[in-house]
Amino acid sequence: DGGITQSPKYLFRKEGQNVTLSCEQNLNHDAMYWYRQDPGQGLRLIYYSQIVNDFQKGDIAEGYSVSREKKESFPLTVTSAQKNPTAFYLCASSLRDSYNEQFFGPGTRLTVL
């Protein structure tokens, strides 16, 4: 089955620790995105990548980092510099010639203890 997988589903982190969220897609999509979802605030774009080895900051990139070494993978690292990391994180992907039709993964819920 084609789709987007995110792991883990739930993640707990102590303050001061970095943590990496996984996102893999087998849809052969060129573009990949990371969003953060908080109650009552919709989805906010953290980082996005249109091609391998290239990525751009979204609206709330501070305290996050990404890499795009493979077309199918776009991991997100939540660093200790992120002041309020507890949230639901969503990864998405889209075709290059249909950038706006984004398909989402099931999400990772990160809780900082």
Add this chain to the structure above:
Amino acid sequence: QQQVKQSPQSLIVQKGGISIINCAYENTAFDYFPWYQQFPGKGPALLIAIRPDVSEKKEGRFTISFNKSAKQFSLHIMDSQPGDSATYFCAASRRGSSNTGKLIFGQGTTLQVKP
């Protein structure tokens, strides 16, 4: 200018009724307006989308109405069912030569359809 404002924040409808969710945008360069449906603990899924060259698009019980002059668009769910209970997000983006795939999302509407 990049905001998309969505209302209401929550909505309760009886089974068989019509659910209406509204969105307004400011950036006249937006030319793609999708609606996403999200169930608790899941990722959003594309429900229906419209481009500004049409005023209405219908897919089954779901209809998008688009008013370009008012910079508003809305989602109508006809014959609402309990299975439609979910959070709905409108979004907007601009394609064209500088297309970056950036979707601007509304704040979301939590719909509850009572049996």
